[in-house]
Amino acid sequence: xxxxxxxxxxxxxxxxxxxxxxxxxxxxxxxxxxxxxxxxxxxxxxxxxxxxxxxxxxxxxxxxxxxxxxxxxxxxxxxxxxxxxxxxxxxxxxxxxxxxxxxxxxxxxxxxxxxxxxxxxxxxxxxxxxxxxxxxxxxxxxxxxxxxxxxxxxxxxxxxxxxxxxxxxxxxxxxxxxxxxxxxxxxxxxxxxxxxxxxxxxxxxxxxxxxxxxxxxxxxxxxxxxxxxxxxxxxxxxxxxxxxxxxxxxxxxxxxxxxxxxxxxxxxxxxxxxxxxxxxxxxxxxxxxxxxxxxxxxx
Ligand SMILES: [Zn+2]
Numbered sequence: 001x002x003x004x005x006x007x008x009x010x011x012x013x014x015x016x017x018x019x020x021x022x023x024x025x026x027x028x029x030x031x032x033x034x035x036x037x038x039x040x041x042x043x044x045x046x047x048x049x050x051x052x053x054x055x056x057x058x059x060x061x062x063x064x065x066x067x068x069x070x071x072x073x074x075x076x077x078x079x080x081x082x083x084x085x086x087x088x089x090x091x092x093x094x095x096x097x098x099x100x101x102x103x104x105x106x107x108x109x110x111x112x113x114x115x116x117x118x119x120x121x122x123x124x125x126x127x128x129x130x131x132x133x134x135x136x137x138x139x140x141x142x143x144x145x146x147x148x149x150x151x152x153x154x155x156x157x158x159x160x161x162x163x164x165x166x167x168x169x170x171x172x173x174x175x176x177x178x179x180x181x182x183x184x185x186x187x188x189x190x191x192x193x194x195x196x197x198x199x200x201x202x203x204x205x206x207x208x209x210x211x212x213x214x215x216x217x218x219x220x221x222x223x224x225x226x227x228x229x230x231x232x233x234x235x236x237x238x239x240x241x242x243x244x245x246x247x248x249x250x251x252x253x254x255x256x257x258x259x260x261x262x263x264x265x266x267x268x269x270x271x272x273x274x275x276x277x278x279x280x281x282x283x284x285x286x287x288x289x290x291x292x293x294x295x296x297x298x299x
Contacts, residue, residue: 032057032106034114041295044123045093046184048281048288051100052076053083059112062104066118067093071100072238072284074165080107084165086239088288091184091196095122125184125196136226136271137190143225150224157219157232158240158285166239171213171293172259174243175266175277177203183289189271198287199242199280204266206247206275212257213241213279213293221249221263227278228269233257241290242280245272 032055039050051071053062058080064071066087073085087100097119104112139147181201187194204210216235224230227244231251234240247267251257268275281290 029108029110032059032104032110032112034062034102034104034112036100036102036114036116038100038116038118041292042121042123043089043118044121045089045091046123046125046289048086048088048283048292049118051085051087053085053102053114055081055083055104055106055112057081057110057112058107059083059104060107062102062112064100064102066100067096067098067120069286072161073102073104074163074237076165084237086166086237086283088283088286089120090286091125093120096120125182125186127186127188128181128197129188129191130273132189132271132273134190137192137194139225147225153220154224155285157234158282160219160234161238161284162217162234162236164236166216166235166237167214167259169214169259170295171241171290172211173202173294174211174213174263174279175202175204175208177208177277179203179291180276183287183291198282199244199278200290202277202279204275204277206265206267208266208277209262210243210246210264210266210277212259212261212263213290214259216241216257218251218253218255218257218263221251221253221255224270226271228272229264229267230270231263233263238284240280240282241293242278242282244278244280245270245276247275 035054037052062073062083071085071087073083076082076084099115099117102114185197216233219234220232229246229249231243246264248265250264266277279290
């Protein structure tokens with residue numbers, strides 16, 4: 001204020017105008033521009049999105065959000081200019097125009113900004129009635145602790161994020177059989193409503209070889225109450241696939257697998273109506289339709 005009183009208010013306000021008009025051009029650097037590309041089979045409930053970002057300067061860090069969820073972004077190479085991440089559209093999402101918002105920091109200290117608007121279309125899912133052993137609908141008291149322990153273990157697994165991007169190659173079918181129940185079916189077990197079907201059921205006789213659908217690291221290979229003998233693979237960047245109701249498990253936690261490697265044999269362990277493979281896919285703890293991993297991207 002000493003300086004202001006000496007130079008007078010007129011000079012002070014002229015300086016403010018100069019800063020407002022000229023300052024952004026020569027004083028403050030413009031933000032780094034981010035080009036956002038989205039690969040998806042469809043912009044509909046239950047569908048995953050792969051987001052690829054090209055920055056016009058190297059970045060140190062990049063964060064993104066879509067439909068109020070954070071997207072875990074990883075550098076796709078050492079240049080710092082190519083980043084990718086996976087998001088998804090929740091099963092109960094209403095049609096909406098929503099924007100992927102990106103904000104990061106460049107290695108030269110500038111801010112990086114980008115956005116891409118997407119139109120989410122409507123999709124509804126049919127209902128199915130299933131009859132299973134009563135202990136899978138009303139679990140007896142003696143298994144409650146086991147169920148809680150397994151739920152906590154799964155939450156821990158799905159909370160992890162390997163700091164590398166999932167593979168860009170399409171995934172492979174874990175078994176050749178046709179679909180017997182689609183992802184997202186609204187389900188009643190013994191007449192009681194339960195969570196929508198979080199995966200895809202594929203026809204597989206007892207003992208059919210089950211293959212890893214993509215490369216990654218086995219993070220769980222054990223018997224769980226609902227999904228029976230189960231294998232979960234972490235593909236990096238928060239993308240996981242799951243293989244359930246196996247009669248036999250042929251991998252152990254920590255194993256590195258390639259697409260097509262044998263992980264076990266199909267069966268009918270856990271909450272089932274008969275032998276089949278339940279194939280699941282998740283981004284973090286949110287399930288999406290695994291069949292989307294097999295499809296070529298649209299845009
Ligand atoms: Zn299933």
